[in-house]
Amino acid sequence: MRILIVDDEPAMHDSYRRSFAGQRSEGGVALGTMAADLFGGTVGEVQGEQSADFALAHVDQGLDAVAAVERALADGKPFAVAFIDVRMPPGIDGRETAQRIRALDPEINLVIVTGFSDFSPIEISKVAGPTDKIFYIAKPFEVAEVTQTATALAKRWEIDRELKAARITLAAQVVQLEGQSAELAANESRAVHMATHDSLTDAPNRLAFLRALADRTRAEGLFATVMVDLDRFKLVNDTLGHLAGDALIREVCMILQRSAPEDALVARLGGDEFGILFETSDEAAGITACERLVAACSVSLQVFGNSVQGGASAGVVVSEGGQGHDPVDVMRRSDLALNDAKRSGRGIVRLFDESMDEGIRFRRRVEGGLSQAIAKGELSLVYQPIVSRDAVEVVGFEALIRWSTDEYGAMSPSTFIPIAEESNLIHELGDWVLREALPVLKQWPDQYVSVNFSPRQFRRHDFVGHIMDSVERAGVEPARLQIEITETAIFDDAERAAETLYKLRQMGFRIALDDFGTGYSSLYNIRKFALDCLKIDRSFIDGMSRERESAAIVHSIIHLGRALGLGVIAEGVETEAQVQALKLAGASHFQGYFFSRPVGADVALGMAGARYLGGQDDVAGDGPPPPRQLGNGMLN
Structure with missing residues (x-):
């Protein structure tokens, strides 16, 4: 540690030399205690530092001291502490010396040594502060007083430099992180812009x-x-x-x-x-x-x-x-x-x-007929089994609605469900499905029933309470009801949907995400929402043998579901080749015409009791396969 001694009396320089040569007074321990209190550490640590090496530089006048500090800074070997006499005729006094040194080196610790001064400590601090870097020792001083002060201040100077270097490094890292954050934000902004803008015109897409x-x-x-x-x-x-x-x-x-x-x-x-x-x-x-x-x-x-x-x-x-x-x-x-x-x-x-739009008039006629369908007894439910991968065990049934009209005959659910969804009729329809399906479910040994709920049903304010009330009235355990929803049902208000699904899961209901893979928010939804299983849309199953893209999507969905511990149900399975491909891919459950068409409640009861199916397509059902389509599972 480099120490600067500034005093116009040769005897004082001798005193400093003897002090730093290792001489101690009997009050050394007391001064060590004082230094430890002032500058931190233990008495032993502070006293132990007295054995450290000090390089002393002696000058007689204030201007010489200023020049010495300037040279030391230029050489990259600054002083840690300067002991300055206040009165040094005929040159500048200690106050001005301290002021000039401070102007050159803000880090140096200054010790004003005086027996009598024309300046108060406050006056000197005003020009040579900050106050925490300026100290005072009275003449005549004790040897230990000088060495302890020098040791403590030198140690503090060293720590201050380390902290300053750490702050500089930290500031540089902060600047770097801010730059990286700005770059990431810019990249995200560009990505969002690209996703929502036309590349040719840069107009919204x-x-x-x-x-x-x-x-x-x-x-x-x-x-x-x-x-x-x-x-x-x-x-x-x-x-x-x-x-x-x-x-x-x-x-x-x-x-x-x-x-x-x-x-x-x-x-x-x-x-x-x-x-x-x-x-x-x-x-x-x-x-x-x-x-x-x-x-x-x-x-x-x-x-x-x-x-x-x-x-x-x-x-x-x-x-x-x-x-x-x-x-x-x-x-x-x-x-x-x-x-x-x-x-x-x-x-x-x-x-x-x-x-x-002739279709609008048709929709109005359908809406009018649908409003009377329940009262007329025109609606019915059929059940399509969901089977396990290995044993072809019937683990559940999906409830599917059918409507036979006087005017149009058997009407496809793909026609009347969207019309019901656009009006409040979907609530009446959904309530009827629950009232019909839950008593049938009670007759099965332990299978579950899977019921589709439209986006409008899912958004009703009392949805959770309504479902719970329905199963309690029917005397059915919540775990035996699987609630099927599509991404559309939860996309409009993701936060509310997440809360609703969490409550349903807490009550014991099963949750299935239907038509998975057809919505662009799929990965976001599967991560955010409480789910039990994914249902792969039938369009991908049908396209597996013709399109590499469909096969890749099916494999990706299955691997994703397995990695997250979710069941994966493949819908629309119609051929042996599809079954084998899906088994190799790792699908956990199947549903489709290869195993069974949708069947009436009596046939479903027989299947539930038998529990196991062989691969087949000749089970009694409700007619030939409907055209393939996307959308709500009620449309199967």
Whole structure:
């Protein structure tokens, strides 16, 4: 440790030399105790430091001391402590010496040594502080007093330097982490942008448009949904090439963005089709805005040196927000209006009306008939067995609803379930399914029944209480009821869905995620929600033998489920080849026509009692296989 001695009296320099040569006074222990209290550590540690080596530098005047400190800093060998006499005629006094040294070296510890001073300690501290780096010793001093002070301050100086270096390192690491965090945030932002924007035009894509439309349907007020399609676009592609077609799409996109109403969302949905979403006061205002858009597109454009006559047609539907409209259906209606515009010629705007959609009238008739179906006794349940992988043991049945109408005969669930879902009829239908299925379940030895619940049912405020009340009234254990839901049911409000599923699991109910793999949020859902098993959508099972992609998806889902300790049920199994492939992949359970068609309650009771099935497709059921489809399990 380097110590600077500043004093104009040669005798004082001799005293310092003798002090640091190891001489101690009888009061050394007491001073050691004082130093330990002031600077930390034990008495033994502080006294032990007296044996440390000190390199003393002696100067007679203040200016010499300032020069010595400056040289030491330049050489990279700074002083730890400086002992400074206050009175040093004829040069600068100790106060100014301390001030100048402090200006050069903020880290050095200063010890003012004086018998009498013209300056108070406070005055010196003001110019040579901070106060925790300036100390005082009175003349005449004890040897131990000097050595203990030097030892303690030198040790403190060393620690201060280490802490400063650590702070610098930490600050650098913080800066580095902040840079990495900013880079990650930028990468995430780019990834989100890429996922929701069209790569050709950088406009929002179909996914972003659907999300915005879904949000807008929940808000109050009138809004317009517009589908725009370019006229004669195929001719440009065929005559000038796809690069020219891409250039034309970019030009038209910019025209639509400039011409759309304020705050409108302009998205490229794919190909030469655009979607536009904006607020409107009424249908007339919406049509006027669309006519301006079509007129703006009807201009001559230069594409790769060629003059191309632009043109577009538009279909628009004006909707009232907050009415529970399905965003996909809103887009379908505006698309119907666009199709009518394209059939009527080019450069035309068409407003959607009910006459464009015969399906709407049909849906209304179905809705009316469905509201009377329970009272008329037109509904029935069939049960399709769910079998284990190895022993072909019947472990459960999925309850499937059927409707035989006077007007249309047997109606496919794929037709009436979506209609019921759009109205409150789905609640009546779901309640009827539980009332019918639970008494049947009581007759089985120990199998469970799997019941589908639609998104609207799942979101009802008393859903958990209603299900619990139903099983209690039927005298059925919750563990024997499997609740099947799709990702759609939980996607709109993930936090509420997670809480609902947690409560159901706590009560003992089984939870199955149906049609797994068809939703883009699958991995997020499987991690977040309390589930017992996954049901692989039948479209992937059917495609295994034809499409590498389907086979890869099936294998991935099975491996993911097994890794998370979940059961994996393969739906729509119809062939021996599918069974063998699924067994090799590791599926835990099967369901499909290879084992049994959906059967009536009596046949299901016989299967439950027998417990085991052989691979078969000749079990009595409710007719030929229905067409394959996606969606709610009630549709099987």
